[in-house]
Amino acid sequence: MEASRALWPENGHHILEVRELTKTFGGLAAVKDVSFKLRKGMIKAIIGPNGAGKTTLYDLLTGIYLPDSGSVVFEGREIIGMPPHRITSLGMARTFQTIRLFPRMTVLENVMVGLHHRTRSGMLKASLKLPSERREERDMVEDALGYLDIVGLDMQASSLAGALPFGQQRLLEVARAMATGPRIMLLDEPASGLNTYETRELGEIIYGVRDKGVTVILVEHDMGLVMRISEEVLVLDYGEIIAEGTPDEIRNDPRVIEAYLGAELT
Ligand SMILES: Nc1ncnc2c1ncn2[C@@H]1O[C@H](COP(=O)(O)OP(=O)(O)OP(=O)(O)O)[C@@H](O)[C@H]1O
Numbered sequence: 001m002e003a004s005r006a007l008w009p010e011n012g013h014h015i016l017e018v019r020e021l022t023k024t025f026g027g028l029a030a031v032k033d034v035s036f037k038l039r040k041g042m043i044k045a046i047i048g049p050n051g052a053g054k055t056t057l058y059d060l061l062t063g064i065y066l067p068d069s070g071s072v073v074f075e076g077r078e079i080i081g082m083p084p085h086r087i088t089s090l091g092m093a094r095t096f097q098t099i100r101l102f103p104r105m106t107v108l109e110n111v112m113v114g115l116h117h118r119t120r121s122g123m124l125k126a127s128l129k130l131p132s133e134r135r136e137e138r139d140m141v142e143d144a145l146g147y148l149d150i151v152g153l154d155m156q157a158s159s160l161a162g163a164l165p166f167g168q169q170r171l172l173e174v175a176r177a178m179a180t181g182p183r184i185m186l187l188d189e190p191a192s193g194l195n196t197y198e199t200r201e202l203g204e205i206i207y208g209v210r211d212k213g214v215t216v217i218l219v220e221h222d223m224g225l226v227m228r229i230s231e232e233v234l235v236l237d238y239g240e241i242i243a244e245g246t247p248d249e250i251r252n253d254p255r256v257i258e259a260y261l262g263a264e265l266t
């Protein structure tokens, strides 16, 4: 499979607008005055040294932390102050830096957990197994298999999640996040621990996610992947944006090289 880079919308609608977001922990700013916009359908990377505030930014976007100040408008709606499950149901999905699967559930069941975030009857009613719910469950199995197919795990549907090789567990997280029916997907170091081949495949899978109409934010240390698949890159350092631009602009930005890329590329 080779990457087919689709045309990026030149002046599309903004799906996400982050304005002057700040979060301090014990007086130290983990995220400081961060503002950026995200065009619908794009793949945008966020890079920066360890501790730069990338995961904290995700925690703010997904409602895990409340910011000290700032605003996040998702498809025209302010989401700061909403609980995480509400933000998920509005269409924001994420994967975690540390894998968070249910290891003793099957691969399929893990994806179905994602689906339950948007089903009408939900977990409780599904367990009562009324005829309508049984039909709904059959449909859900089919849907779940579809998401596993996107990440190439459909053949492992009945394996235990915890028995999958590490790289496939990361892909399963992507499938589960897709199952919540997202409009935006936040990926937190999805290539971490993957080999070169798996990382290439991951790039194709991220294109696949984008091609399903999902806007993607990619937090990642693998610069090969970042520079290959992102349309825009935002660089954080000590919680602040120090640069934002195309991969080429970022690669050649002296400040970025000094703060991050110099160390990362050598
Ligand atoms: N719950 C917390 N309590 C106190 N400090 C925190 C907390 N969460 C994060 N921090 C601090 O905020 C800063 C940003 O951390 P964060 O995890 O967001 O960085 P990161 O860019 O994701 O780093 P990495 O690349 O290592 O994942 C760090 O200094 C970290 O120690």
Ligand SMILES: [Mg+2]
Binding pocket: 054, 055, 056, 097
């Ligand atoms: Mg992190």
